[in-house]
Amino acid sequence: MSEEDKEIQKIIDELNEEEIKEIQEVKTEKQSFVTDHPIVSLVIAILIFIPIAWVFSVFTFTNLLQQFLFSVERAALYVMVCVGLTLTTRVLKFANFAHAEFLTIGVYTGLVITSFTNASEICLGDFCLDNIFLLSIFIFIITGAFAVLGEKLIFGPLRKRNATPLSLMVASIGFGLVIRQLVSDFFGGRDQKIDLQYPPFFDKVGSNLESIPVLKIFSIWFSERVEFSIIGTTKVIAFNRNMVWKVTMMIILVVLLQLLFKKTTLGISMRATADDIDLAQISGINTQRIIDWTWFIAGGVTGVGALFFLGPQAFVPFSGFAQLLIIFAVVTLGGFDSFEGTIVSAFIISAIQTMTILINSNLDPDNPLVFWSPNKDWSLVGPFATIIVVLIFRPRGLFGLVDPKSKL
Template sequence: MTALEDFRDQWSQLDRWKRRVAIASFFAIESTLGLLSQIGALNIVDTLLFDSLPTDLVWLLQTFTLICVGFGLVKIAFDDMRPGWLRSTIITTSPILLFLYILLIIHILLLGLDTSASVLIDLASLGTNTLTWSSTYLSIAVGLTLTYSVQRYGNFAQSEFFMIGMYVGVALMWTNWLFPLNEIPSDGHLSWTLFLWMLFGAFVLTGIAGVIIDRLVYRGFRGRKASPDVMMIASLGVALVLRALTYLRFGGSTQRFVPDADWMRGSQAFEFPTILTRFNLGKRQLEPDQVYTSLDCAEMSSIPAVDIITTTCEGAAQTTNYAYNNAFLPIVSFATVFILLAILTRTRLGRRMRAVADNPELAASSGINVERVHMTSAFLSAGISGVGGGIFGITLLFKPITAFSLLLPSFAVIVLGTIGSLPGAIVAALIIGFVRAVSGPVLIGIGNPIGRSGY
């Protein structure tokens, strides 16, 4: 008992970060032993239960534990490290460090399963996909941030404003006035008329829709001093109504906004030099008569852990394309967000919106028309999301439910970036976009080896 008390006293005297690192190390070692040698706590429990636990459940939980350890170590750096260059470096590079750490976890898992997998990363494509998904999430997240900053509730209908923007482009494309532009044969030159009308229509019409909904629904709740929870539930009802109306008008089939036939041509793209990186995970043994063929067609007698290629088999530089219709999404989305940031920080309107956000009663007593500020906030938040939705319609096929599938990552953006902070939302969108972009090739590479071909 004395030894236990001594240990407890010594443990309590340790710095918090040391205790946290010790706990994380314990779980990391335990889970690693379980994955590699099947001698972890869950493996022992499974043995005591006569192997009644599903095998997949055991290694999934152990893998999940190791992933949690990685995020826990990053949190320790955030919370407990002293301010300095080392802490700043770890925080800045944490997405890349976590990516490499997860590759290590997958390597350990595959070794334990006695199999192998290859993950191919195109660095230029990873960067462009990060921009595409970041701008997509940011288009919704900026509306969520603006609404929360001014009106203090989470707007579940924000993704539906994104959806309205998508279908504004389709509706304009079908009009008798603009439909002939869509039917012009490909001539090698981009036509901007329909695209520019879509930008204008998506911003104005979606913004007006936001104002109408604010006047019809949210204004009454504000007048009754409704809590943020009530406002949030009301926004969920608004989202369901808007989505149902869109299904009634446009149906559930997939659509795509095509400003001009040339926008969809593969030749209309930026070309970037790239580096192909293949991570060979798990077993890397070759049979005596086997050779490993690299991406540049070079043959090797062993499988490298990392295969980095900059040239093709013919000796030309590796390149990747970024289609114009995809590139305009981050260009326009980030531009609108920076314009909004300038409005909020450098104009009288921005000062009024910040005053209403801080104290509506004090703002009203100082002569600010609070309801007009709310109306302006509703117009801007809906309009910016609508513009993002309109350009998203050029990038991918969509249907009414598509926008809702983007809502949860957008909420993750505003939480990660600190709720109500627009600069934080921009940084968080880049992080979430990177995670979304890198998860695709990783899941595709490991899907079949671990029996998850659906990845």
């Protein structure tokens, strides 16, 4: 290469460098706004929801607020049961169909602790075993342990034999089938229910707070049933302690996971393992241990979510499996491996479901344009359609890191 050539090459290289820098700076601005701050994205999701709900509803303000609250409650539950799947998908790179069974295990663990043992008598001061906080910790550990068991018995050996994501997925279907049938054989197909119990001092605190006018709004966290009347109307909206705690637990969970991912070595190692497993090993990360922790956390979080999601309603061993595709809808829309995307899409899916119910309940069945039966439950069609539309038109979802198309 002559001197002249070198000069020209130098100029070209510098030019490219500058151009690349420009492009990257634009990219950085775009990305850092939402994706780096899940709490911000949560707020954005709520803000998106309000006008949509407003447009589609022909109701009073109270009714809208009521639907909005229900929607937020459902979204909070979706977040709790979906982040686990996001976590396993991101680190292990396959769609875990046995995830629905973590819900089943979680909720049945809760059932065993509350109904089969005299948990209400095992107390430490005011904290009895059957209150939601201690129960959550137990469910977290047991469901997490089940998830790790799955890794040790099934997914670990399969990965060692260089299994494809598809055969891991099929194995997870088998794993799910085994757990579901075991649970249904052990407990029968009866409807079960868990009443969420709170520590006794909550009522005391609640009644004290109610007497103070300014702090009355906070009594909802403690008092069993507080009714709110909106100024100017006489209508009452249902807004109870369970709903508040579902949302509160979701926020606690999101914040804890956020801290885990950003601040702790375990969380950073997890993200590193998800990025590149070989490089993680070279960097001194025991990837097998990280994978075990991933399963444990994913399983545990899902189990706790299931306590709030399925527990208060009537549930059967198949209830978890029935939620599987909604969970997949949330995770797909969020982008399969994006924690932030999952939170946002939980709100979107929940809003879609609420709107489906609202619109259908206000339609006239005799209208010739309404070709379907609006009096039936169509709330599942929205999430299902979301999965298909997202996977076909934007396979990496809202905030996905990896484009499923590019892996073909």
